[in-house]
Amino acid sequence: MTDFTKNVIRIIQTIPYGKVMTYGQIARAAGSPRSARQVVRILHSLSEKYGLPWHRVINSKGEISFRDEEMFINQKLLLESEGIEFITERSLSLKNYLCHIDPEF
16 A cells, blocks of 8 residues: 555545545545545545545535535535535535645654
């Protein structure tokens, strides 16, 4: 496993209840600012194995990225169960819910 992958896993594990992070934000914090798509692949392949709170990761617009209706509804329900309110069907306020991590992570 690469250092980047280890960092991504560790960062996602630290996203607190009721907060979200973006794919790009995680990639930057993990040391590779242009690797947001890699974060997606890591989430897809390792969420179950590492018990990652995958539902707390959204896109840079503050939106759920899933196009699959079942996955979209599942993620939205999980976020709402943590007290996150949506401002549109797909989006939430990054100002209110974005998690900021220590730059020395």
